[in-house]
């Protein structure tokens with residue numbers, strides 16, 4: 236019933252020329268792999284080059300952030316309308332790096348999510364616990380709280396365009412992957428929160444990704460889990476062969 240979404244998050248890597256070259260390499264490797272959506276979320280400056288390079292392929296382009304206001308005095312920010320006009324279809328919201336380094340809060344994650352959805356973008360909303368929160372036993376409480384805060388005022392119809400990425404902070408960029416059971420459990424808490432807000436039908440249709448050091452070696456096991464509907468992939472999305480192998484694992 237749910238379709239896998241395999242999304243790369245390049246973070247602050249690749250120039251526009253590099254983006255063009257990397258997507259050129261990636262295209263033939265993921266061609267015809269139509270059993271999942273293939274998405275690359277790229278730095279804002281790379282968007283035009285990435286959209287152009289991905290033309291005619293099954294790769295969709297996403298952004299890594301979006302502002303919640305439509306326009307105005309917000310120096311350095313990018314609106315949802317700007318992203319849509321540039322050919323962007325997806326946007327990552329509330330990544331733990333934005334929460335950690337750029338003052339992102341559950342409130343701003345919610346506002347960005349609403350702005351993205353109202354503009355017709357697909358929102359990849361990130362939630363996840365730190366190691367300390369996990370060790371204190373707060374994982375379920377925290378994941379449910381972050382999920383519910385992010386989805387406040389989202390309509391049931393808009394949930395078709397919501398993807399939630401469970402990304403344990405301790406597993407991002409560390410090489411430490413959650414076990415498949417931990418990923419399944421975390422994703423299950425997220426789905427339960429969606430069910431509490433929107434009912435079981437919508438929860439069962441909502442795509443919940445796992446993210447955190449997913450790679451070509453561990454993807455098949457993670458994706459085999461009931462609640463894992465895809466991946467948000469940082470490091471391995473910069474390596475065409477590794478990313479393509481994850482796409483293969485989702486076929």
Ligand code: PEP
Pocket residue numbers: 244246330402406407408409410446447448449467468469470471
């Ligand atoms: C991410 O950036 O969302 C991520 C999961 O990174 P990595 O795959 O490198 O851990």
